Amino acid sequence: MRLMAPEIVLILTALLILIVDFVFLRANKKYLLWLALTGLTGATCFLFLDWGLVSTTLGGRFATDTISSWFKFVFLLATFLTLSFSSNSFESQKKPLTHRGEFLFVMLLTLVVMMFLISSRDLVSLYVSLELATIPLFGLTAWERTEKSSEAGFKYLAIGALGSGFLLYGMGLLYGITGQTDLNLLSSGLAFGGMMPGGVVSEGIAGNPATWFALGLVMAGLGFKLTLFPFHMWAPDAYDGAPTVVTAYLSVASKATGLALAFLFLFQIFSVQLASMNTIIAIFATATMTLGNFAAIKQTNLKRLMAYSSISQAGYLFMGFLGRDQMSVQAMVYYMLVYVVTNLALFSILTLHIQESGNEEVKGLSGFSRTNPLYAFALMLALFGLAGIPPLSGFVGKFFLFSVAAKHGLYWLVFVAAINSTVSLYYYLRLVRQMYIEDPTPSSKALAKQPLMVFGLTVATAASILIGLVPQVYESIGLAAQSWVGLLGR
Amino acid sequence: MGLLSLLIFLPLITAVFVVAAPKQNQVRWIALIGTGLHLALTALTTFKYLTEALAGTSSSDLLTKLFLVEKFDWFSSLGIQYLLGVDGISMAMVILTSIIIFTGVLASWNVENRVKEFFALLLVLVTGVFGVFLSFDLFLFFMFYEVAVLPMYLLIGVWGTGPKEYSAMKLTLMLMIGSAFILVGILALYYTAGAGTGHYSFELNQLAQFKFPQVIQTWVFPIIFIGFGILGALYPFHTWSPDGHASAPTAVSMLHAGVLMKLGGYGALRVAVYLLPEGAKEWGLFFMALTTINILYGAFGAIKQKDLKFFTAYSSVSHCGVVLFGVATLNLMGFKGAILQMFSHGIMTGLFFALIGMVYGRTHTRQIPEMGGLAKVMPWLSVCFYIAGLASLGLPGFSGFIAEAHVFMGGFFGNPWSAALPGRIMTILAAMSIVVTAVYVLRGLGKVFLGPLQDTHHAHLTDATFTEKLTTGILISTMAVVGIYPQWLIELIGTSIYPILNRLH
Amino acid sequence: MVFPLLVLGLLSCGTGFIPFAHFVSIGKLEAHSGINWAVAIPGTLVALLGLFLSWYVYGKIQGEQNKNSEGGLSDRIALSLGSFYPLVKNKFYFDEIYLFVTHKIIFRYVAAPIAWFDKRVVDGTVDLSGWIARKVSDAFLSLQTGQLQTYGVWFVLGTIFTLILSVATYMSLLGFGAYIK
Known part of the structure; x- marks a missing residue:
């Protein structure tokens, strides 16, 4: 049972949120968010306590090991960061989201099950x-x-x-x-x-x-x-x-x-x-990244653009399956982490912008750098991170993923992926252009800086820069990968 | 912090101060002081290098000897290190960049719009450039290379003129495609060497010790050469250059044509030729031919240009062709000439673009037909322009002559691995470009400065201000110093070329 | 003007005798230092002849007549040369040839085409690649019809395609008789 401590903490938090929501109908819903965040932090602490512990329970159906710890950390981080800017949507003056308690409940439970997923051995x-x-x-x-x-x-x-x-x-x-x-x-x-x-x-x-x-x-x-x-x-x-x-x-x-x-x-x-699946994987990776990147070129809706962007990122990620060794595992887990922080940094600002302006078009970002210089800068960094521009960690992550392809001799794939990266730079730069080069529309105004969101944004942006520069994260993922691969190779 | 790290990151630190400055008009002073300090630091480093290097290197070295090395393990599981070092070639390039960024800041004295971001971006750009010149680990090298390309988009897109968004996007995307080529090449080298020796490393000298199989050399060399060549305006990948330079603001053009395009030549020499000598021998004549086209094409293309900036851009294409031509000759004179030309053209084109910026700031037109007789109104600027023009066609007394002389002699002497005749024919053709250069320079300048005043509004324009005189003065004196006493520069780079050359043998 | 000329003339009389070769060369003196009589004498004679002739044709004795009208000695010489004279007068039309070659030939047929080629063809290729990318993008976006049935069809077709790929990999392995552990 101790192995499932993080998950149990989360389940309890979720139930608590639901109960509190029903019982204290008039109270400020914000406390629910704090409750959720506390639960997340608690779960993370339990995770760190038993980090990397290789063990099973429930008759071998639930297992923990080094890589599952990393995945759970990624899930927890993703949820934490998302919740940090969720109040943009719930507390907005314009068409806010409703049913916060249920939302948090559902989200936490999804998270729990994701953690169960990576621990499943049946x-x-x-x-x-x-x-x-x-x-x-x-x-x-x-x-x-x-x-x-x-x-x-x-x-x-x-x-x-x-x-x-x-x-x-x-x-x-x-x-x-x-x-x-x-x-x-x-x-x-x-x-x-x-x-x-x-x-x-x-x-x-x-x-x-x-x-x-x-x-x-x-x-x-x-x-x-x-x-x-x-x-x-x-x-x-x-x-x-x-x-x-x-x-x-x-x-x-x-x-x-x-x-x-x-x-x-x-x-x-x-x-x-x-x-023996290298060809299949290469085909899927190429098709996915090409479709994602090229479709995004002419996309004018921000959310759809991000959809295609994340489709293309999946294409890059999938290249990691070309190898069965430590390096592939390491590269993919690392890139996942980088992708999570970079994407969430981006979305935290986009959420605020879309919610307040009601405008989902790329053009809506015109002159964003004049009205909200710090947000624009953070958004630009996130975009560059996704495009794979140094010194952001997106570059390092992509480099390592491409290395996996190179290691297995598929240089044409590296080339295709690099060209795709360049194409992606085009549509990310389109956003940068709207923000920095175009003039603001008369109706744009400065967006509020909520402390929790700013905290989440800072954590995400700092992570997206530091993870690429400081080698410790990559190296420790490497050690985890090594022991996991060792476990697999009986 | 080591001396070299300081050289790289000083502009970044200056950029931070620039952003933090409370008042707009303090920004340029901060930038100026920062780049001035940097010049001093460069001088110090040169001195240190000279004292250490001239004793420590010899003409029979097989590996580039690095000095003032700073080395830390970074991603040790992949063999990536933070490895900085300097040799003669790097030193020369660092001097060039230091001078250009200093004069670039001076030339941007009158920027009004979003001053902070402008100077900050310039300084970030130049950090990347210094990083490339001083890195000897390919991963670090590549990282700084990309850092050097990206700020161009914003610099041109926000502060440029004309079809700036188009030019900026075209430039950025084409240069990034070049990076894609280089990335494939670097990874190929890394994995081949790693699989061969069992020890994976991105360190340049480690990779140099591995003898790459012929197959790899044959297909990786052109990929890396072309990848760097795209930045070095290799034909036919040079098209980002005319639009890019034309649309860019003055200091950006100075930095870009003066320094960034040299990254291409530097990378071609440092990575492609150094690591893949057999590949270089195979492809030498081919690239010589391409660069000859470059030289002549750029020169002829410049004749018919009506826009002063396009005119200079094509001239840059031509002169950067000389650099790559020198690299393709694969002999000592050619290499020396290539590096000399990198230095010389860097200064010269910096001067050209600075002057164009000054003239444009006054006449508000870049069209040659609309200008005429300006020598009457701005004598200092006209004289400087003429000096720049004459230097560009290789007038003895200026650095251009020394550089082109070396390159053409190198091309004529040929190398032991290719037929002499094609090389000589190409050298003759390339040398003819001097005549063509004379044609467009003298014609173009004549139309702008000599003769009667074309537009009466120009009659009341002012001549150079103090900062402008300072800018042009520094650049011209550098050209003159190298032209009259090139020994110091040739000695600086001299022994560093031997490792590259010796590996070819 | 006369005084500088006098000075220069006097100096040039004497400087020929200064043995510059001693001061300028490095190492041994070359064999050909000193005056070459075979070149010097004819050259000087021709120069003196030219001086004399020009004095005679244009000089004081004929000068009065030339100033007044046609029919002076120089004009008669010019006429007698016939059609050759205009050629000489215009310096063998060298200037016109130069201008013709550069403007009409080089500029029009070399420089201008190159400038055109660069703008239209080379640049055009780059622009073309951008245009192709946009068209591809439109094509990809049009796949996304918004209709669930379309998505379903793609999904199923995709699965079938994957199955084919998968079985094809299996069959290729059969050929190698895989016993990989």
């Missing part, structure tokens, strides 16, 4: 965690209760159902091949081909074609969660229709969940098959 608990983590996001997307928001939520749900369906089909096949649901036993079963028709256990990964068929189906599910082409189509509409706070959360947490899922499937279950 097919069933994996699937249950995945569904429990995704379904609330459908609701969060539709939170605004407008037509647009509901439509976004519905589309997310429908495509999500497709993805889950295929994933489940694939998992069923896996069970059929090996007769196991425990992930470790499953992966050894697949490594040896598993059971052939007639009850014969065959040798070699080429032994059973059903393995590869299952892999294809699983990729569909992964593609949905990680927004890979062509499974990404829900993303622009969902990101557009959701309240901006939720968009921010989707862009980081949902993707991190997808990465966690991919880690479990590709590194753990299909670990042997992964060695």
